[in-house]
Amino acid sequence: MNTTVIFFLVLYYLIVLGIGYWALRNGGSDDLEGYLLGGRKIGPATTALTLQTTSMSGFMFLGAGSLGYLQGYWALWFAAGDVGGGVLNFSVIGRRMRKLSQLLGALTAIEYLEKRYPSTTLRIISGSLTIFLLGFYVLAQFIAGGKGMALVTGIPYPVALAIAVSIIVLYTFMGGYLAVAYTDFFQSLIMLVGVLWIFIAILYELGGFSSANNMIHALDPSLLSVWGKGMGFEGQWGVVAGAIMIFSVGYLGWPHVVTRHMAMKCPSTARKAGAWATLWNLFFVPTPYLIGIFTILIIPDISDPEMAIFQVAGKLLPAAATGLVMAAIMAAIMSTADSLLLQTGTIAARDLYERFVNPKASERQMVMVSRGLVMVIACVGYFIALVEPPSVFNVVIFATSVLGSAFLPAYVCAVWWKKANTPGALASIIVGASTAFLWEFLEITSLTTIAPMVAGVFSSTLTMILVSLLTQKNYPVPSGILKLMEESAKIRPIPKNTIPDSKSTLSNEAIEIENFLRSE
Amino acid sequence: MFGLPIETNILVFGVPIFWIIYTFVFLFLSRKWPEEFNDKDHS
Numbered sequence: 367m368n369t370t371v372i373f374f375l376v377l378y379y380l381i382v383l384g385i386g387y388w389a390l391r392n393g394g395s396d397d398l399e400g401y402l403l404g405g406r407k408i409g410p411a412t413t414a415l416t417l418q419t420t421s422m423s424g425f426m427f428l429g430a431g432s433l434g435y436l437q438g439y440w441a442l443w444f445a446a447g448d449v450g451g452g453v454l455n456f457s458v459i460g461r462r463m464r465k466l467s468q469l470l471g472a473l474t475a476i477e478y479l480e481k482r483y484p485s486t487t488l489r490i491i492s493g494s495l496t497i498f499l500l501g502f503y504v505l506a507q508f509i510a511g512g513k514g515m516a517l518v519t520g521i522p523y524p525v526a527l528a529i530a531v532s533i534i535v536l537y538t539f540m541g542g543y544l545a546v547a548y549t550d551f552f553q554s555l556i557m558l559v560g561v562l563w564i565f566i567a568i569l570y571e572l573g574g575f576s577s578a579n580n581m582i583h584a585l586d587p588s589l590l591s592v593w594g595k596g597m598g599f600e601g602q603w604g605v606v607a608g609a610i611m612i613f614s615v616g617y618l619g620w621p622h623v624v625t626r627h628m629a630m631k632c633p634s635t636a637r638k639a640g641a642w643a644t645l646w647n648l649f650f651v652p653t654p655y656l657i658g659i660f661t662i663l664i665i666p667d668i669s670d671p672e673m674a675i676f677q678v679a680g681k682l683l684p685a686a687a688t689g690l691v692m693a694a695i696m697a698a699i700m701s702t703a704d705s706l707l708l709q710t711g712t713i714a715a716r717d718l719y720e721r722f723v724n725p726k727a728s729e730r731q732m733v734m735v736s737r738g739l740v741m742v743i744a745c746v747g748y749f750i751a752l753v754e755p756p757s758v759f760n761v762v763i764f765a766t767s768v769l770g771s772a773f774l775p776a777y778v779c780a781v782w783w784k785k786a787n788t789p790g791a792l793a794s795i796i797v798g799a800s801t802a803f804l805w806e807f808l809e810i811t812s813l814t815t816i817a818p819m820v821a822g823v824f825s826s827t828l829t830m831i832l833v834s835l836l837t838q839k840n841y842p843v844p845s846g847i848l849k850l851m852e853e854s855a856k857i858r859p860i861p862k863n864t865i866p867d868s869k870s871t872l873s874n875e876a877i878e879i880e881n882f883l884r885s886e
Numbered sequence: 887m888f889g890l891p892i893e894t895n896i897l898v899f900g901v902p903i904f905w906i907i908y909t910f911v912f913l914f915l916s917r918k919w920p921e922e923f924n925d926k927d928h929s
Contacts, residue, residue, distance in 0.1 A: 443897070445901075449902050578889075591894060634916075636916075637912075857922050859922050
């Protein structure tokens with residue numbers, strides 16, 4: 367076991383816990399809005415980087431590296447959309463969603479949907495679907511953490527997995543959006559330094575970028591093409607479109623990501639946040655894919671390609687740097703896992719349990735439901751990851767495709783289309799999720815060369831338009847919501863008389879939590 | 887360039903340039919957003 371690597375990992379955990387503790391003591395839990403949305407006071411840089419690190423996850427160190435290692439430059443199609451995913455999100459829905467969510471008095475991304483498209487059915491379906499998919503997504507983070515820790519420290523995989531899951535769960539229990547946002551900011555810097563360090567070491571080893579490409583060309587010229595190894599994806603534009611969409615427009619439909627808009631300091635924060643997102647993405651996003659490609663030259667016989675970045679880091683970097691890189695990888699995993707688990711727990715407690723099961727739930731019961739679900743996900747995830755771990759790449763692509771397909775039209779139309787009504791949103795969510803799920807499950811991509819994301823988004827968007835128009839007469843959008851949409855489009859502060867009394871929009875249980883937190 | 891085919895160069899360098907331009911256009915079109923704080927009629 368490498369003590370230097372362990373030292374850096376422990377140091378990293380202590381710093382993250384320290385930042386989280388500081389955030390909690392500085393307003394992170396003053397009231398319910400403080401706990402769930404950081405009091406809606408997050409600035410542009412932190413907003414941008416928490417959105418990006420939450421989106422990136424352990425996928426960037428395992429899935430991206432693996433894809434580059436197996437398919438060469440074809441993998442960069444995923445990066446092509448990902449570089450602009452942040453600015454696209456902030457420019458399309460950021461400002462309006464921030465304003466509308468406050469006008470509606472919504473504190474979670476699912477509650478926001480229910481208040482924009484008034485329907486309890488929509489909240490149940492959206493909440494359940496999100497919990498299921500985010501649970502899957504968390505599974506990928508567990509596997510990534512366990513595999514990485516086992517390789518770098520030499521601990522057996524079952525033990526490493528148990529340690530990784532325990533750390534992620536304990537860290538999440540620290541709780542609070544503000545703590546998550548500030549630790550994400552720190553972790554984004556660690557991630558950036560980590561990947562750039564490995565990449566520079568690789569270029570130094572191979573004699574530069576052009577030299578490395580020439581060596582790849584000598585090995586297999588198809589790896590330099592945009593169509594994958596052996597030109598296996600040649601002309602498959604449906605697959606390419608899916609690769610671009612999943613991490614660009616796909617972000618617009620991820621509940622755990624769009625929550626970031628709701629927590630911004632003010633609606634116009636979206637402007638600078640978009641610029642910060644692009645700046646960070648330009649340096650971070652393509653790098654893991656490129657590292658995967660060039661690892662072919664340095665370690666040509668990796669049995670598990672998802673370990674490419676770990677192995678090349680261990681081979682080229684000194685122990686101290688490997689420790690930092692391992693910390694970066696854990697940062698990517700934890701920054702996503704904590705957000706996913708916080709969202710999952712919040713949705714279970716506030717959007718389902720408090721809303722439908724026990725409207726008079728006490729604060730203690732709410733916390734127990736939230737933490738109970740996190741523990742269930744952790745236990746189930748541990749055993750799946752232990753018995754038959756699927757590839758991180760497959761799990762992430764599945765969960766994000768279905769999430770994006772289900773919710774993209776609902777979130778975009780919520781602020782942009784006044785005719786988007788409840789039946790339209792409900793049908794869109796069901797059809798989008800079902801299409802992407804079946805497309806993936808029945809492997810229709812191999813028959814049609816169209817990615818699940820493309821099929822899912824197309825079907826959910828079409829459904830939203832058709833059903834909303836057809837049911838407009840019987841189910842018009844309530845006039846009160848139309849007024850709030852008009853206000854959210856205006857560039858001005860929210861007029862005082864349109865801000866809802868938060869108490870009237872919160873159920874008894876939420877008020878109870880708020881009172882409890884204030885009394886602390 | 888860099889030992890890569892033209893279309894790969896476009897993917898590696900052209901697409902990021904597109905997003906940089908997109909970001910600048912967004913910043914230009916949203917240049918009046920910060921003025922929401924200057925509206926004295928509202929809180």
